[in-house]
Amino acid sequence: MKIIPLSYPIDLHSSPMYVGKQVVAIGDFDGVHLGHQEVIGRAIQTAKRLDLPASVMTFHPHPRSVMGQHKYEHLLTPIHRKMEILASLGVNHVYIVTFDDSLMHLSPQQFVDDVLELLGVESIVCGFDFTFGYQGCGNPDTLCELSHGKFSVEVVRPYIMHGEKVSSTSIREALQQGDIDEVSKLLGRCYSISGKVVDGHKRGRTIGFPTANIEPHELYVVPKNGVYAIKAHVNGKYYKGVMNIGVKPTFETGELKTTFEAHLFDFSDDIYGETVRVELVSFLRPERKFASIEELVEQIKQDAETSKDRLSTIL
Structure with a gap:
């Protein structure tokens, strides 16, 4: 082309x-x-x-x-x-x-x-x-x-x-409501966001869930803050995972910036500086603040299991 x-x-x-x-x-x-x-x-x-x-x-x-x-x-x-x-x-x-x-x-x-x-x-x-x-x-x-x-x-x-x-407006509205199933139907494919993996606070590693902090290349319509089951394209291969879109309220105070943090299952490569394309397959839950790190870790474990179950039935 x-x-x-x-x-x-x-x-x-x-x-x-x-x-x-x-x-x-x-x-x-x-x-x-x-x-x-x-x-x-x-x-x-x-x-x-x-x-x-x-x-x-x-x-x-x-x-x-x-x-x-x-x-x-x-x-x-x-x-x-x-x-x-x-x-x-x-x-x-x-x-x-x-x-x-x-x-x-x-x-x-x-x-x-x-x-x-x-x-x-x-x-x-x-x-x-x-x-x-x-x-x-x-x-x-x-x-x-x-x-x-x-x-x-x-x-x-x-x-x-x-x-x-079917219209772009209806897709934008569905994204802002976290209705990923509807978005996928209207697009005829999963909604995706591409970006470079950049340095973050590396908190995920300390709690047993290393994440790729993805900085979008361009200005995307940002979906509703929350946790999503995902497929990620990394160096020509697909990986399943879970991603949080939001402001990390458990950790952050002051000015809040939307971040895109993906945890990929069975993946341990160093991909800092690489471009990753993430497809949103299913919305799991809204983002929320946890009373303790331990409570957050337990929820992440549940999110990962829910994502694996959801992806196994969809993909």
Whole structure:
């Protein structure tokens, strides 16, 4: 898969890029959830039928964060993870369009003329709720009108599950409630967080449960504080484990910072400085403060056993 960064105004000679007949799925696609996969899959099907490349056009940073909705600085799939998922779906090209003030103020007509037509698209595939142009005043109907027959537009209906449409908003809400089962269903996979293993206080070793203190590479939507059954990708291998997301109230006072501490079963390698990707498989319990270290240790033992049982039935 070829990744092509774009910024407005587009200079076709500034960097190597694909320009020509192609089918483009367009949208922000934060989460690349089942609804997004439906749009992208439809573009891939159409591209195969027309014997053309299948492309995705996405935007970075998240358009809503640029428009002042700061919670969207935290993403379900930061850009590197999004690229990994898109590659796994079989996309040929991905255009990462810088969403800035100049792009934000384009009219729908300017976006069609100066971006889509410039790339030579043959067909656009978008979701039913796709908007574009200044203040989101363009929609799929607008896109059809402005195409003037130069490219076709295919609009994908909402992906419905449990009587509700699958959306990035519903996934964010489920994460904040600790409803990991729902998150996995809506994504079509486990929610994951990647980061580098950094030095911590090493308290886990002193109480018999060494942990990897993971510092996320990018700004993720942080799930509800608590303990989770996990799968961790370390140096090309899977390991099962348990992870605490939270502020460690038993130990910490003063300013509290969210930490991600994973204990991996049957694992003793030194992985400081390594990148680890953790998949959240199941929510075990909320984080809480313990009256003593002994009480904490006993609870961690229970968490580890619960995690092993939960993972054995799910995986």
